[in-house]
Amino acid sequence: MNRILNWIDQLTMDEKHSRSLRVAVVFVYGWFLLNLVLVFPNLNLLWGNESVIMRGSGSDGILSNFIYHLVYVPSHAYFVIVVHALAAFVSMFAFRFVFLFRITTWITGLMLYFSAYDAFNSGFLVMLLFSFFLIPVVHNSGKSMWIQINNIVWVVCVVQLSIVYALSAGYKWIGIQWPSGNAIYYSFAIDRFSFPSIQQTLSGTAWLWKILTWAVLIYQTVFPIVVWIKKWRMKLVVTGILFHLLIAVMMGLWDFGLAMIFAYAFLLPEKTTSQPAIH
């Protein structure tokens, strides 16, 4: 019990991840802006009265009805998109009431996700979770309470990132294709996750796809452990960025790839994390 209390007391004394949290705030809320830019040409097909996604229904209740509001009233979509974009932009700054804008970004993000969920992948989901966890972050307050909160937020975000990799790796191990080394081969054979030039090289290069498959599997398996070892963290960051960049470039999954790369901001060491432009 004393050890736990000592650990809690230490959290109030020294802000250990001040700069990485600042970069993460800019990257996470910036991702929502980037996502809107990426889908901008198709805004009317995803949201609003002209949406090509058939509207469904969700569970009842005040909260659910609010989050699913755009499913029921699609005509409000453009208002929500504008509020979401403005709130995401303001959320990247550091000032007293910024938490209100971060809550707005998170809530409007949920509304947009659920009214067009067929069009998005887990990149949106991971950013929504981080945008929630980052709500209480206050930079340079100097007060013990906020130092403590910032330190806890950092731990929570890294735990969340570890959970993403741990569950993903766990599910891969219980399958057949990943342990046998064929999963990447089958992924690239699907048009949605490949390019014609890559698909032309699938034949006769099984060894290459095996190496890549096992590399991904090993990386995701060791990540949740290695991420807590400080001296190995930077190697993990470099490997992870390359890994997700490869996914983005070779599979065309830029939204997911960038979401995961941006999440690595939490792991940047303090001395090399550059001061973000916005403060």
Add this chain to the structure above:
Amino acid sequence: MQRKFILRTVAILGILWLVVHFALTLIYSVRELKVPDMVRQVSDEYTIPLFHQNWKLFAPDVPEYDVQLFFSTSDSGIWSEFHDVSEFHGFGRHSNMETVEQSICGGLGWQVANNLYTTDLEMKFDRIVESGQYNKAVYFVEKMHDTGDLDMPDSLQLQLRFRFTPDPHGAFNYQYSQLSFPKQIWRSIP
């Protein structure tokens, strides 16, 4: 001293909530986990809609086929060729519209696997046609058509086209298959 007590209390309460949060979202994410129904219900109610998540990410196995949604339209009894829905409307294989199409294909594929049956050697689609997934596909095709400012046809037929991936250690020949759904009247979507 009092300040220290407040800080500790806030931290302990925060950490306790986080432990509960991660426990409930983990139970939600890992559907295979055997937990009492009540725990599952609490976890679902807590996680949806605020913390919904899915970390399977190409797991446990990737489909060993590529599937695309095709459509054909009829105007005064003359049927067009089948076209890939997103491609016909100018969307590439990595666009959000293709993601929507793939999600629809997944739902339709599930319907085919679970609700397609035969009676007297004849395929029966009635259960599929009544399903939400099929209607979602029809809605997608018709809405895409509407936004393209194209002429209004009178009938529509959907088709799923499969391209099966060859075994990585065998001969590299793709196998193809397709399944056409019943022809139906073009509905006017409000």
